Amino acid sequence: MEAHSKDIICGDLALHLDLIATGGRDNKVKLWDYERIMSIDESNDTNSGITLAHTSEVTIVRFIKDLPLLITTDISGQLYIWLTRPHKEAGTCLLSWRNAFTLKKNCPITAIDTFYDG
Numbered sequence: 001m002e003a004h005s006k007d008i009i010c011g012d013l014a015l016h017l018d019l020i021a022t023g024g025r026d027n028k029v030k031l032w033d034y035e036r037i038m039s040i041d042e043s044n045d046t047n048s049g050i051t052l053a054h055t056s057e058v059t060i061v062r063f064i065k066d067l068p069l070l071i072t073t074d075i076s077g078q079l080y081i082w083l084t085r086p087h088k089e090a091g092t093c094l095l096s097w098r099n100a101f102t103l104k105k106n107c108p109i110t111a112i113d114t115f116y117d118g
Contacts, residue, residue: 003039004028014063014070017084021070023058029072031084040085050082050091064114069094071114077106 004024011022013034020032029050031040056076063070068087073079077099083092101107 004030009057010059010061012061012063012070014065014084016066017063017068017086019063019084021061021063021072023054023061023072025057027054027056027058027074029054029058029061029070031070050080050093053080053093053096054078060109060112062112062114064116066116066118071112073109073112075108077101077108079109079112 004022004026006025008022008024011020013020018033018035020034022030022032031050032038033040050072054072054074056074058072058074060073061070068084068090070082070084071079072082079097079099080093081095083094084090099107099109
């Protein structure tokens with residue numbers, strides 16, 4: 001009942017946050033508490049921004065290791081970086097960027113990786 005309404009096409013696991021993120025063809029990102037195998041309530045303010053941001057199929061969800069940050073992208077070339085729990089402002093978008101091929105056309109983002117050196 002808490003799953004995506006269409007295919008899940010990407011996912012990532014953050015051991016340091018006890019979270020799994022999934023992205024789907026339903027244009028949604030879902031965060032899961034993997035200890036309890038349950039979806040984090042999207043109706044609260046904590047994650048509603050992530051759910052509402054994408055208007056196209058979500059292609060990538062990627063946690064940034066050691067930080068409470070999640071990168072999400074969609075087929076239209078839109079990229080977001082979000083705060084996640086346990087940060088007190090989880091669900092806040094820190095960065096929104098579009099991958100513009102030209103001024104009139106966006107280009108999908110098909111791969112992404114991160115590196116953080118504490």
